[in-house]
Amino acid sequence: MRNFLATIGLLAILAGAGAAVYFFGGFYSVGVTAHEPxxxxxxxxxxxxxxxxxxxxxxxxxxxxxxxxxxxxxxxxxxxxxxxxxxxxxxxxxxxxxxxxxxxxxxxxxxxxxxxxxxxxxxxxxxxxxxxxxxxxxxxxxxxxxxxxxxxxxxxxxxxxxxxxxxxxxxxxx
Ligand code: HEC
Incomplete structure (x- = not known):
């Protein structure tokens, strides 16, 4: 159980870090020509x-x-x-x-x-x-x-x- 919770915590941290790099690293396009899903x-x-x-x-x-x-x-x-x-x-x-x-x-x-x-x-x-x-x-x-x-x-x-x-x-x- 503790391993399971630790894995979830780690995944959450990785997802947060990934999102930060994606958005603040400039990978996300704010142009109106970029169509969102x-x-x-x-x-x-x-x-x-x-x-x-x-x-x-x-x-x-x-x-x-x-x-x-x-x-x-x-x-x-x-x-x-x-x-x-x-x-x-x-x-x-x-x-x-x-x-x-x-x-x-x-x-x-x-x-x-x-x-x-x-x-x-x-x-x-x-x-x-x-x-x-x-x-x-x-x-x-x-x-x-x-x-x-x-x-x-x-x-x-x-x-x-x-x-x-x-x-x-x-x-x-x-
Ligand atoms: C600079 C451009 C612009 C001007 C000027 C403008 N609008 Fe809009 N309006 C928009 C855009 C863009 C949307 C669509 C927003 C959306 O899809 O969420 C919109 C949406 C609307 C909507 C629909 C909201 C809905 O429920 O779907 C109404 C009603 C509206 N405008 C009325 C007006 C009126 C009345 C004026 C003048 C007093 C005005 N607009 C001036 C750009 C403009």
Whole structure:
């Protein structure tokens, strides 16, 4: 029994030393071009989903969905630069976003599968080490308007988006 435990201890020490050499010796590539094994990617996605689900506790405000709210959301979405990575109705993403990994997802698809609270939390806090920034510097009502916009995204035409975002911001806009 003692031999058995000693062997396990020795293996643990060797594994730790091996990992230290691998990571701190520079053998691990941090480049986005180095593809991680599927199992690692799936684990990271699982961790992200579980984390967002547990943290997303803010209830959406009782604001009724209105054309004004959607318009504000569309404008904020463009002005905050979301289109650069995610694109938008009739708006191409910037070329650089094609070199990002993970890929900025198509929000038409993602928004359907997430609760408003989850979308709000992600936009406010970002997702560490993925390139998704946190927009916590913006006021909560602005972020909620983006959530309302995202939830409606599949129904928003290129023309609507163009018209809503072309409107000159009202004087004294917050
Ligand atoms: C610099 C690029 C970049 C910008 C700008 C950006 N995002 Fe993202 N976003 C990402 C990436 C990359 C991911 C994917 C993260 C992942 O797969 O874990 C992502 C993921 C998301 C998700 C999905 C999270 C999920 O649950 O799957 C939402 C929602 C989102 N972004 C909304 C926004 C909004 C709204 C804005 C603007 C206020 C924005 N993003 C700006 C890069 C960006």
């Amino acid at each position: 599927d199992i690692v990617r799936q684990a990271l996605v699982g961790v992200r989903k579980a984390s967002v689900r547990r943290h997303a506790t803010d209830a959406s405000p009782a604001t009724r969905e209105s054309p004004t709210l959607l318009r504000a959301g569309a404008r904020a979405y463009l002005e905050r630069g979301c289109t650069n990575c995610h694109g938008g109705p009739g708006v191409e993403w910037a070329k650089f976003s094609e070199g990002m990994r993970p890929d900025p997802p198509d929000l038409k698809e993602v928004a359907k599968e997430r609760t408003p609270a989850e979308l709000f939390w992600v936009i406010k806090n970002g997702i560490n080490m993925t390139g998704m920034p946190g927009f916590g510097a913006a006021a909560d009502p602005e972020l909620w308007s983006i959530v309302a916009f995202l939830k409606k995204l599949p129904a928003i035409s290129d023309e609507d988006f163009k018209a809503w975002t072309a409107a000159a911001p009202a004087a004294g806009k917050p």
